[in-house]
Amino acid sequence: GQQVMQIPQYQHVQEGEDFTTYCNSSTTLSNIQWYKQRPGGHPVFLIQLVKSGEVKKQKRLTFQFGEAKKNSSLHITATQTTDVGTYFCAGPNSGGYNKLIFGAGTRLAVHP
C-alpha cells in the first residue's frame, strides 16, 4: 500500500544549529502537507506544497517539494527551543480521496 516515510525519527540539536527532516512517498503526490505537534499537543497544520520543485519559506522554516513530487523536506535555520516537537509530513491517499497518509514523524529536541 501507499507509504510515506520520514527520516530521521529523532534528532536533537543545540540551540542555534540547523535541522532538516526528509519525507519520501512511495507514490507521486498531488500535494504534500507538513504539521507540527508540540509535546502533549495535537498536530497543527504548517503548510501545503502543490507544485513540482516548489519552495516555500515561513520565517526560519524552508519547505521543499521534489521535482518528481515524491519527496519533500523541511529545513529549520538556527533552531530555537520553541521549535521543539514532532514534525509530520502527509500526502493524500492515491485513491483520489482527501484522506491523508502521515509519515511517522521526526521528533526534534533542542538543547539550550
Next chain:
Amino acid sequence: GAGVSQSPSNKVTEKGKDVELRCDPISGHTALYWYRQSLGQGLEFLIYFQGNSAPDKSGLPSDRFSAERTGGSVSTLTIQRTQQEDSAVYLCASSLGASYTFGSGTRLTVV
C-alpha cells in the same frame, strides 16, 4: 465553533467495557477524520466521512470499532469490549479543503 472539539479529553476504562468518543467539527467542514496515535508514534488512519457519502472505514482495526456522523456534523467513535492495546490518543480532524484542523484528542487508557 472556532475549533474542533473532542470529549472527553481523558478516559480511563476497564478492559471489556465499551467507550464512546465524541468529535464536534468546525461548522461547515464537510470532511471529518478519526486517527489514532499511540505513545510516541505516528498517526494511524481509522475512518473518514465526506458529506453524505458512505464513510471510508478501511482503517478500523477490528469490528469492535465503529463510528457514525449524525447530520453531517458531530461524530462518535465507539469501541466495544475495549482491550489494553486500544490505549492511545484518538484524534479527530475536520477539513473543508486539503488541510486538516485537529482537535485536542481523547486520551484513552484501558486498565
